[in-house]
Amino acid sequence: MKTTPKFLAGAIAAGLFMAIPAIAAVSEEDASRLGNDLTAIGAERAGNGDAIPEYTGGLRTPPTNYLGNHRYVNPFPDDQELFRIDRSNVDQYSDRLSPGQVAMINRYANYFIPVYETRRTAAYPDDWLEQTIKNATTVELEPSGNGILNYEYGVPFPIPKNGVEPIFNHTTRYRGGSLTRNIAQAAPQPNGGFNAVRLSEHVTYPTALTDYNPQAHDNILFYFRQTVTEPARLAGTELLVHEKIDQVREGRSVWVYNAAQRRVRRAPDIAYDGPGTAADGQRTADNLDMFNGAPDRYEWELVGKKEMYIPYNSYNLTSTDLLYSDILKAGHIDQSLTRYELHRVWHVRATLKDGTRHVYAQRDFFIDEDSWQIAVVDHYDARGQLWRVAEAHKLQHYDLDIPFYAFETLYDLVSGRYLVIGLTNEEAEPFRFGTRRQSGFFTPAALRGAGR
Numbered sequence: 001m002k003t004t005p006k007f008l009a010g011a012i013a014a015g016l017f018m019a020i021p022a023i024a025a026v027s028e029e030d031a032s033r034l035g036n037d038l039t040a041i042g043a044e045r046a047g048n049g050d051a052i053p054e055y056t057g058g059l060r061t062p063p064t065n066y067l068g069n070h071r072y073v074n075p076f077p078d079d080q081e082l083f084r085i086d087r088s089n090v091d092q093y094s095d096r097l098s099p100g101q102v103a104m105i106n107r108y109a110n111y112f113i114p115v116y117e118t119r120r121t122a123a124y125p126d127d128w129l130e131q132t133i134k135n136a137t138t139v140e141l142e143p144s145g146n147g148i149l150n151y152e153y154g155v156p157f158p159i160p161k162n163g164v165e166p167i168f169n170h171t172t173r174y175r176g177g178s179l180t181r182n183i184a185q186a187a188p189q190p191n192g193g194f195n196a197v198r199l200s201e202h203v204t205y206p207t208a209l210t211d212y213n214p215q216a217h218d219n220i221l222f223y224f225r226q227t228v229t230e231p232a233r234l235a236g237t238e239l240l241v242h243e244k245i246d247q248v249r250e251g252r253s254v255w256v257y258n259a260a261q262r263r264v265r266r267a268p269d270i271a272y273d274g275p276g277t278a279a280d281g282q283r284t285a286d287n288l289d290m291f292n293g294a295p296d297r298y299e300w301e302l303v304g305k306k307e308m309y310i311p312y313n314s315y316n317l318t319s320t321d322l323l324y325s326d327i328l329k330a331g332h333i334d335q336s337l338t339r340y341e342l343h344r345v346w347h348v349r350a351t352l353k354d355g356t357r358h359v360y361a362q363r364d365f366f367i368d369e370d371s372w373q374i375a376v377v378d379h380y381d382a383r384g385q386l387w388r389v390a391e392a393h394k395l396q397h398y399d400l401d402i403p404f405y406a407f408e409t410l411y412d413l414v415s416g417r418y419l420v421i422g423l424t425n426e427e428a429e430p431f432r433f434g435t436r437r438q439s440g441f442f443t444p445a446a447l448r449g450a451g452r
Contacts, residue, residue, distance in 0.1 A: 022149050023141035026159045031136035034158055040129035042158030043369040044344060048307065051118050051342045055370065058123025059398045070431040072395060074315035079116050079339075085309070086112040096308050096342065098366055100378035100389030103413055108331045118341040119313055121396040122370035122403045128174050132158050141165065146296050147246030148172075155372060163300030163348045167365070169372040171292060172221070176402040178208035180432040182229075183407075184324060184423040187280040190416040192330035196423070197278045198230040204437045211438050221245045223442035227450070228278055235259065238447045239270070239277055247271075247294035257447040264447045272297060273359045282419040283410050284359060290374035290392050290408060291365065297358050298350035305344055308366055310375035312341040314393035317406040322425050331416055333409060338393065344369045345376075360387070368394065371403035388412050400433060 039045050039055050047053045062068075063075045085093045090105045097113070104111050124132075131154030139156045140149045145164050148156050156172055157165035180202050188194040202225045206217035224241040228234040236259030244250050254267040256277075269275075269285075271293050276283035286293045316337050317327065327333050345366040352361045362380040367373065371394065379388040393406040407422035424430035440446060 022143055023145070023162075025135075025137050025140050026161070028137055030159055031133065034133045034136055038159070039370070040158070041124065041132050041155045041370075041372065042160070048344075052307065052344065053118060053120060055120045058370070058401075059119070059121035059396045060123045060401060062399045066399065068399060070397070070433075071320060072315055072318055072397060074313075074319075075121075075398065076117075076119065076313065076315075081114045082116060084112045084114045093309070096306075098308070098364065098376050098378050098389070099386060100364075100411075100413075101309075101376065101391075103386055104332065104389055104411060107413060110335075111332055112335055113309055113340050114335065114338060115309055116313075116339050116341055118343060120343075120370055121313055121398070122368070122394075123396060123398075123401045124174055124403070125401045128154050128401075130154075141168075142246060142249075144248060144296070145300075146248040146294060151245075160302060160346070163302040163350070164295050166302070166346045166348050166367050166372065167291060167295055167300065170290070170367060170374050173372050174402065175203070175404065176397065176400055176433045178202075178204040178433075178435050178437070180435045182424070182427045182429055183421070184427065185278065185419070185421045186324065186328055186423065187282045187417060187419045188328050188330070190330060192328065194324075194328050195231060196324055196426075197228060197234065198427070199278070200227045200229055201225070202435070202437065202441070204435070204442065208434075208436050209439050210436050216439070219244050219246060219250050223437075223439075225442055225446075226277070234278060236450075237278070238450060239267075240442060240444065240447055241270070242442070243292075248296045252293060255444045255447060257450065264444045273357075276419075279419055279421075282412065282417060283421075287388075287390065287410055288408075288421065290377055290390055291363075295350075297353055297356040298363070299353055301349040301351070303347040303349050303364075305346055305369070306366075307342055308345045308376070309340045310343055310345060310366065310368065311338060311391050311393040312343060312368075312375075313339055314395050314406040315339075317393055318395070318424055320425055324423055324426055327423070327425070328420060332411060332418060333420065343375075373403055373405070386413060402433075 045055045066073050135154050138150045155169050160166045182200050184196040184198050186194040186196050204223045206220050221243045226239040228237040238257040240255040242253035252271050254270045256267040257264045273284040348365040350363040360379045361382045364378040366376040368375045377390040381387045389411045392408045395406050397404050411418040
């Protein structure tokens with residue numbers, strides 16, 4: 001199978017499913033819209049004649065005060081807040097918010113959404129865009145809907161036809177290839193008190209392995225290894241994941257090294273609604289990155305598109321002038337540091353299938369049309385009650401054409417607690433892109449060696 005070292009690869013071979021027809025790609029006529037009235041990745045190029053401007057290629061030039069160290073300074077320092085949405089006017093704007101965003105405003109008297117000028121900064125590398133246009137007529141869903149056929153890299157479904165395709169666009173989106181990042185995670189108590197958990201993470205796509213062998217990595221999307229470095233009671237705990245493209249055909253492979261017990265064990269529960277690692281019970285395994293893993297427990301509905309205020313260009317949240325205590329407050333982060341803009345989003349609804357189990361009976365995803373990153377998720381419990389609200393505070397890595405997050409938040413409307421994943425303000429080296437590893441780095445034996 002042809003692979004591209006710069007991008008993720010390793011799709012499922014189409015021959016495995018010759019006996020069952022795949023779900024067809026779009027027509028040549030529909031695909032011809034890409035790069036014309038639609039952008040190369042499928043967003044509407046035109047503005048809305050009001051707040052949303054025309055897409056002109058995104059932000060691909062760093063500001064002059066950027067030092068090239070992955071400390072992303074705000075390229076729009078002179079932008080001023082246009083207005084804010086709070087309890088006094090939330091009804092006026094509720095049609096451009098998710099129910100979860102409205103619930104946050106109604107739950108916390110000091111919670112508000114500051115709205116700024118819309119800037120469509122999302123950008124991808126040129127060859128990623130070119131491949132995306134080709135994907136429109138060649139990439140198909142595997143018949144069960146749990147995998148992708150004929151896929152190498154790029155956005156697999158720039159013109160989605162059903163609810164699960166935007167989810168695959170999110171999970172396979174470009175994130176700069178292989179990388180190492182050092183981040184913090186925190187789960188504040190209702191009074192705002194917290195202890196930061198520091199994590200060192202390595203993400204490597206098969207083609208970035210120095211000893212890459214295509215036959216050895218069939219069905220692998222990427223390899224992930226995470227080490228807890230603080231606090232002392234958790235330090236040395238390691239997580240290893242072999243993330244699969246089709247996790248129903250072949251389930252995710254997970255191992256955990258427990259520093260206290262000094263042993264490696266398989267951890268099949270780190271999937272679906274299993275507890276998230278080092279998260280104090282504040283998220284499920286598939287909450288990470290807004291959603292990850294197999295889609296097979298849900299029915300996926302493509303509700304449509306809407307205009308919505310979502311976190312965007314959130315550069316202030318990564319400032320090294322801020323301590324974590326400046327960001328993390330009782331009930332929610334300091335909203336005065338955030339930035340929301342009006343953007344078009346795809347609305348996808350996931351409803352739990354009969355006979356399957358998950359703590360979330362329904363999830364509503366709102367996905368940015370310019371980046372295919374999930375921006376907001378509302379989570380409902382088995383009674384149909386709104387339970388948790390997730391937001392991803394997007395920013396553009398303008399030196400590398402990478403849409404990314406400042407961090408993710410997951411709010412529990414019932415307990416008053418929340419989780420923040422991806423803080424970098426106090427970390428010495430938040431990102432290293434283009435890192436290369438040998439396949440042996442992502443083995444259970446490597447975890448044992450690290451522990452010793």
